[in-house]
Amino acid sequence: MAARVRALETILTQKGLVDAAAIDVIVDTYEHKIGPRNGARVVAKAWSDPAYADWLRKDATAAIASLGFTGRQGEHMQAAFNTPDTHNLVVCTLCSCYPWAVLGLPPVWYKAPPYRSRAVIDPRGVLAEFGLTLAAETKIRVWDSTAELRYLVVPERPAGTEGWSEEKLAGLVTRDSMIGTGLALAPEAA
Ligand SMILES: [Co+2]
Secondary structure (H helix, E strand, O other): OHHHHHHHHHHHHHOOOOOHHHHHHHHHHHHHHOOHHHHHHHHHHHHHOHHHHHHHHHOHHHHHHOOOOOOOOOOOEEEEEOEOOEEEEEEOOOOOOOOHHHHOOOOHHHHOHHHHHHHHHOHHHHHHHOOOOOOOOOEEEEEEOOOOOEEEEEOOOOOOOOOOOHHHHHOOOOHHHHHOOOOOOOHHHO
């Protein structure tokens, strides 16, 4: 695969269709500058600011863009808020659509056929394999991403974090908690 990618890049560069330096900048941006820290800031703000949470619920694209997170693969966003009785899980059954602007590049398992098929067939079993066992009465809602619309799970705010700053709260928000394959960390983990 690596050799094929190199060959393809060489041909495209030789034909003048792509600029290798531009590709390097894009890869570097998504590998190092954009990542789940962006999404964590969105979640921490929603936990801290009820008006922001309301905005995020009604128009996630605008609420997220107001923090400067927009662009490729994040043009149209919807937030899925976990509640005590409903847990949200995101998948792309067709391919690997993922909200790059808030979560960076998708993990390998997100793109793998077993996750993509089983997340919709047996979400509870998949979550258990991630170490997340939900109460039997907790409903699981699975969201299937598309090229047009991507989802950000807003996990529940952990108990015992009253009075925490947004920055400190953001430290509890993991990538997996924003996909739905995990929960926000407990305060002791911060
Ligand atoms: Co897709």
